[in-house]
Amino acid sequence: MENLQVEDRLNLKAKKFLMWLFIIASFMMFAALTSGFIVYTEGNAERGIKVLLPKAFMYSSVIIILSSITAHMAYLAAKNLQLGKQKLYILLTILLGIAFFYSQFQAWQALYNSGAYFVNYNASQSFIYVFSGAHLIHVIVGLFFLIYALIGAIRNIPQVRNVFRMEVASIFWHFLDILWIYLYVFLLLNQ
Amino acid sequence: MASTAIHDSAVLHQHDDHGHDHGHHKETFITKYIFSQDHKMIAKQFLITGIVMAVVAMILSILFRLQLAWPDESFPLLETFLGEKWAEGGRIKPDFYLAIVTIHGTMMVFFVLTAGLSGTFSNLLIPLQLGARDMASPFLNMISYWLFFTSCVIMMCSFFVESGPASSGWTVYPPLSALPKAISGSGTGMTLWLISMVLFVASSLIGALNYISTILNMRTKGMDMWKMPLTIWAFFLTAIVGVLSFPVLVSAVVLLIFDRSFGTSFYLSDIVVAGQILPNQGGSPVLWQHLFWFLGHPEVYIVIMPALGITSEVIATNSRKPIFGYHAMVYSLIGITVLSFIVWGHHMFVTGMNPFLGGVFMITTLIIAVPSAVKTFNYLATIWRGNLRFTPAMLFAIGLVSFFISGGLTGLFLGNAALDINLHDTYFVVAHFHLVMGCAAIFGMLCGVYHWYPKMFGRLMDERLGYIHFWLTFIGAYLVFFPMHFMGIDGVPRRYYAFTEFAFMQEWLTVNVFVTWAAIISALAQVAFLWNFFYSIFYGKKSPQNPWDSNTLEWTAPVKHLHGNWPGEIPSVYRWPYDYSKPGHYTDFIPQTTPFSETMSSNLLHDFEGNPEAEHIQQEWDRQNASERHNPEQV
Ligand code: HEM
Numbered sequence: 047m048e049n050l051q052v053e054d055r056l057n058l059k060a061k062k063f064l065m066w067l068f069i070i071a072s073f074m075m076f077a078a079l080t081s082g083f084i085v086y087t088e089g090n091a092e093r094g095i096k097v098l099l100p101k102a103f104m105y106s107s108v109i110i111i112l113s114s115i116t117a118h119m120a121y122l123a124a125k126n127l128q129l130g131k132q133k134l135y136i137l138l139t140i141l142l143g144i145a146f147f148y149s150q151f152q153a154w155q156a157l158y159n160s161g162a163y164f165v166n167y168n169a170s171q172s173f174i175y176v177f178s179g180a181h182l183i184h185v186i187v188g189l190f191f192l193i194y195a196l197i198g199a200i201r202n203i204p205q206v207r208n209v210f211r212m213e214v215a216s217i218f219w220h221f222l223d224i225l226w227i228y229l230y231v232f233l234l235l236n237q
Numbered sequence: 238m239a240s241t242a243i244h245d246s247a248v249l250h251q252h253d254d255h256g257h258d259h260g261h262h263k264e265t266f267i268t269k270y271i272f273s274q275d276h277k278m279i280a281k282q283f284l285i286t287g288i289v290m291a292v293v294a295m296i297l298s299i300l301f302r303l304q305l306a307w308p309d310e311s312f313p314l315l316e317t318f319l320g321e322k323w324a325e326g327g328r329i330k331p332d333f334y335l336a337i338v339t340i341h342g343t344m345m346v347f348f349v350l351t352a353g354l355s356g357t358f359s360n361l362l363i364p365l366q367l368g369a370r371d372m373a374s375p376f377l378n379m380i381s382y383w384l385f386f387t388s389c390v391i392m393m394c395s396f397f398v399e400s401g402p403a404s405s406g407w408t409v410y411p412p413l414s415a416l417p418k419a420i421s422g423s424g425t426g427m428t429l430w431l432i433s434m435v436l437f438v439a440s441s442l443i444g445a446l447n448y449i450s451t452i453l454n455m456r457t458k459g460m461d462m463w464k465m466p467l468t469i470w471a472f473f474l475t476a477i478v479g480v481l482s483f484p485v486l487v488s489a490v491v492l493l494i495f496d497r498s499f500g501t502s503f504y505l506s507d508i509v510v511a512g513q514i515l516p517n518q519g520g521s522p523v524l525w526q527h528l529f530w531f532l533g534h535p536e537v538y539i540v541i542m543p544a545l546g547i548t549s550e551v552i553a554t555n556s557r558k559p560i561f562g563y564h565a566m567v568y569s570l571i572g573i574t575v576l577s578f579i580v581w582g583h584h585m586f587v588t589g590m591n592p593f594l595g596g597v598f599m600i601t602t603l604i605i606a607v608p609s610a611v612k613t614f615n616y617l618a619t620i621w622r623g624n625l626r627f628t629p630a631m632l633f634a635i636g637l638v639s640f641f642i643s644g645g646l647t648g649l650f651l652g653n654a655a656l657d658i659n660l661h662d663t664y665f666v667v668a669h670f671h672l673v674m675g676c677a678a679i680f681g682m683l684c685g686v687y688h689w690y691p692k693m694f695g696r697l698m699d700e701r702l703g704y705i706h707f708w709l710t711f712i713g714a715y716l717v718f719f720p721m722h723f724m725g726i727d728g729v730p731r732r733y734y735a736f737t738e739f740a741f742m743q744e745w746l747t748v749n750v751f752v753t754w755a756a757i758i759s760a761l762a763q764v765a766f767l768w769n770f771f772y773s774i775f776y777g778k779k780s781p782q783n784p785w786d787s788n789t790l791e792w793t794a795p796v797k798h799l800h801g802n803w804p805g806e807i808p809s810v811y812r813w814p815y816d817y818s819k820p821g822h823y824t825d826f827i828p829q830t831t832p833f834s835e836t837m838s839s840n841l842l843h844d845f846e847g848n849p850e851a852e853h854i855q856q857e858w859d860r861q862n863a864s865e866r867h868n869p870e871q872v
């Protein structure tokens with residue numbers, strides 16, 4: 047009861063809602079990019095992805111799904127006041143996030159080697175870089191949220207705020223996960 | 238002494254509002270006026286920045302009007318002010334002409350009518366009319382303003398770079414905008430334009446997220462969605478449109494940046510510049526148009542919806558009548574919100590679009606005229622037989638309705654895919670959108686400024702100057718834009734530099750002279766406003782707490798601004814905001830904070846929304862006080 051009151055005064059509900067809205071906005075950005083891809087590619091034989099998508103994209107997908115699970119574990123730990131576990135899982139998520147980065151760079155490398163350059167007169171291939179690059183920028187933002195939550199847990203901030211930070215970070219991280227799956231499936235379907 | 242006591246308790250409130258992470262609370266000049274997190278101060282920052290941008294954009298428009306009216310004349314003064322580079326021999330150069338047309342459009346649409354309008358009134362009114370202490374995140378709100386400010390500064394900077402500001406029109410179509418070699422404005426100026434726009438979008442998005450979250454989560458007790466004033470509904474739906482459409486502009490801009498700076502070919506193909514064939518292949522400039530107008534069309538509604546919301550409030554208050562068709566107004570706004578996303582193709586009828594697709598866009602476009610018309614009729618019905626008070630705000634609201642009608646009608650012609658073949662890119666389009674968007678939205682904004690000035694600055698603006706301002710602007714704007722319809726029907730294209738160059742356009746020169754004089758007079762009329770605005774901040778008549786006898790919550794807050802808006806508890810709300818001239822009540826307005834138990838003599842059964850107990854009490858009271866009931870329906 048006490049907790050609930052504090053929460054209200056801090057406007058946490060309204061602030062958490064901001065995160066949902068932000069997710070909608072950035073989803074619109076990717077919706078625009080993917081529709082741009084369709085408008086561009088549609089009905090022209092010279093356009094299209096035309097290369098096999100690198101294996102690394104598959105590894106990335108596995109990594110980010112795993113990281114989503116660890117993020118959720120961290121959130122559960124935070125809710126159950128298991129601070130040590132929470133910190134561990136956040137750290138794991140951050141590490142997986144960095145691994146995801148690495149894997150995406152590998153994928154770019156592979157694309158480059160197979161002749162699908164970013165600067166390309168078939169912009170369908172350039173789009174692959176734009177999708178994954180824009181997603182990576184979001185991942186950076188996600189990492190900041192995680193680090194912020196980690197700092198909170200280390201500093202032992204009040205439980206309401208700790209759970210709040212953790213929740214916001216994990217909502218966003220799940221979004222990154224789903225977003226990547228969406229982009230990957232989109233690319234696979236257009237391969 | 239009383240006032241310090243009030244202030245203290247508000248400060249205290251502020252404290253427990255924000256948790257206990259800061260032990261003391263002292264406001265310095267910087268936290269109060271510059272990096273303020275108070276929504277009322279941020280609103281004023283948006284307004285004043287918006288006004289400054291409007292003045293700049295207006296001066297630009299006078300410059301190109303001079304060129305249009307007297308293409309052969311030389312104005313030595315121009316060379317003095319603009320320098321040899323842009324006005325050699327006192328004549329505007331073609332490159333500079335294109336630049337000022339572009340920057341005029343960009344500033345007016347984005348900085349003045351989006352940030353200046355939504356930023357000001359959403360920030361001011363959302364917490365005050367809903368009964369909240371501040372926004373969901375005051376910190377993000379501050380960031381939103383400073384991003385906007387930076388974006389304005391960057392846009393202004395583009396006047397000071399060697400190659401001049403962006404000059405490919407406010408819609409910056411590639412390939413013109415994508416190739417620095419194409420025109421000088423597509424060099425550094427265009428880069429600055431793009432950076433400025435990205436910051437602007439970030440600012441608008443942050444603002445919009447805050448508005449939505451505040452409206453959904455922070456309404457005071459009793460304020461359910463259907464008791465919200467129409468202003469709030471309008472700001473709410475505007476913010477939703479913004480959240481869904483602005484990110485698309487970011488995507489479009491990112492691709493354009495890659496084309497400009499990295500050599501990709503998203504928008505570029507088969508281009509020859511100065512005899513040289515460019516390597517870029519396979520791109521599609523129409524892709525830009527799709528992405529741009531997917532934002533661009535909703536954007537015009539982002540501009541007009543807040544103005545419509547403000548007008549609803551001002552017209553109801555000053556007609557002393559409930560707004561006609563409150564629910565219909567809300568549903569029209571919702572209809573506009575949804576439809577505004579599926580009409581963008583009407584800007585692209587002549588891009589070689591499949592005629593079937595053109596037909597689809599034509600139908601959706603004509604359908605969107607329906608909710609727009611519903612709103613217009615409801616305004617007229619509210620004014621009809623009202624007890625009108627012609628305050629300056631009311632005049633501007635009526636002006637908005639007038640412009641919205643005359644500009645909306647021409648939209649129907651443009652929305653017809655066949656007619657648009659003739660009308661596209663002519664002065665007819667210029668006339669259409671300046672009336673329906675430019676003038677209507679500016680009038681909505683001015684209406685809001687006159688109406689809520691007392692709320693912002695605690696003082697009243699001078700009415701006489703307000704009337705002068707209104708009549709000169711109203712008549713002037715019609716004289717400027719009405720003749721353009723005829724030019725457009727005659728096929729005169731927009732954005733042309735000199736009417737002397739084409740035989741068929743020469744006969745329109747005299748009209749241009751007339752229009753330019755009208756524009757100059759309307760511009761001078763704004764001096765009356767500027768003087769009135771800035772003078773009254775310091776020396777205006779002190780305003781009472783509720784100067785317009787209005788029902789909404791913001792007028793229950795003290796004139797002196799408090800952090801947290803209300804000194805004690807936030808007032809609760811019991812009724813909708815439009816109980817004006819309710820039969821049986823002794824005043825002609827009943828604020829939202831007045832419970833039904835205090836207005837037994839004027840309650841109607843449907844006020845109770847089907848609550849049987851309340852209905853029963855009322856019927857009981859009616860029976861006992863039958864003589865006091867003036868309302869024949871009730872007996
Ligand atoms: C009655 C409903 C309306 C219809 C059917 C309509 C239709 C159109 C059409 C078909 C065009 C494209 C003309 C062309 O380029 O060939 C157009 C342009 C435009 N409309 Fe509307 N319109 C309506 C209302 C509005 C409103 C309410 C606004 C703004 C508040 C607005 C703002 C604009 C703007 C800014 C442009 C020009 C953009 C440009 O090319 O620079 N319109 N309108």
Ligand SMILES: [Cu+2]
Binds near residue numbers: 533534537581583584
């Ligand atoms: Cu449109």
